[in-house]
Amino acid sequence: xTEELDMIKLETESSMKKAINHLEAELLKIRAGKANxxxxxxxxxxxxxxxxPISQIANISVLDARTISVQPWEKNMLQPIERAIIASNIGxxxxxxxxxxxxxxxxLTEERRKELVKRCNGExxxxxIAVRNIRRDAIEHIKKLQKDGLSEDxxxxxxxxxxxxxxxxxxxxxxxxxxxxxxxxxV
Numbered sequence: 001x002t003e004e005l006d007m008i009k010l011e012t013e014s015s016m017k018k019a020i021n022h023l024e025a026e027l028l029k030i031r032a033g034k035a036n037x038x039x040x041x042x043x044x045x046x047x048x049x050x051x052x053p054i055s056q057i058a059n060i061s062v063l064d065a066r067t068i069s070v071q072p073w074e075k076n077m078l079q080p081i082e083r084a085i086i087a088s089n090i091g092x093x094x095x096x097x098x099x100x101x102x103x104x105x106x107x108l109t110e111e112r113r114k115e116l117v118k119r120c121n122g123e124x125x126x127x128x129i130a131v132r133n134i135r136r137d138a139i140e141h142i143k144k145l146q147k148d149g150l151s152e153d154x155x156x157x158x159x160x161x162x163x164x165x166x167x168x169x170x171x172x173x174x175x176x177x178x179x180x181x182x183x184x185x186x187v
Contacts, residue, residue: 004145005158012138012162016131016169023127023173027180030116030123035062035105040070045084047077054081063102070094070101108184116184124177128170135166 028038037060044051054060058072058081070085072078075098082101085094095102108116139159146155 002154005142005150005154008138008141008145008158009161009165012134013165015134016165019127019130019134020169020172020176022130023123023176026123026126027120027176030119030180030184034065035068035103037062037068039068039090040085043084043088043090045077045080047080054084057081066105066107068103068105070103071099072101075099113184117181120177120180120184124173127173127176131166131169131173135162138162 025041028036029041037055040054040060043054045054045057046052047057054070057074057077058070061069061071063069070081072081078096078098078101082094082096085092085101085103092103092105095104139162142150142155142158142162146152
């Protein structure tokens with residue numbers, strides 16, 4: 001039975017780490033006033049009939065703190081990439097000069113900063129919900145083991161461990177949100 005408990009704990013911890021990694025990836029996509037190539041992650045353009053991430057059909061680089069340059073490997077991809085960026089609704093209008101697409105990030109207004117902080121908090125809440133759902137599943141597993149003959153004390157201790165693990169990961173979510181909020185609100 002203890003081997004099964006160890007497996008539950010390992011699986012739970014692994015799943016919670018994945019939830020944190022997902023949160024980190026989502027927070028990276030939210031721009032904090034500085035140009036970052038990861039802002040374009042998840043944007044796909046039509047490449048010979050199949051949707052392809054921009055990073056796989058163009059070179060994305062940061063020219064300065066407020067400018068991103070996208071240079072397609074094939075000139076005929078300028079229009080599809082430009083359309084994909086506009087359709088992605090990231091709040092930036094691409095400038096196409098025939099060779100490159102430049103994205104100029106406007107300075108963030110106070111209102112826009114607050115909007116971004118709200119979006120970050122929404123992502124953080126999703127992360128917390130994911131961690132709590134993982135905890136719930138682990139506790140259900142423990143209760144099944146208890147029905148199969150696991151002693152009540154051992155089950156209670158295992159549930160306490162799951163709660164401690166959950167608290168640890170929730171505080172990690174809070175730290176990530178705090179860091180991102182400071183980054184966004186810094187002028």
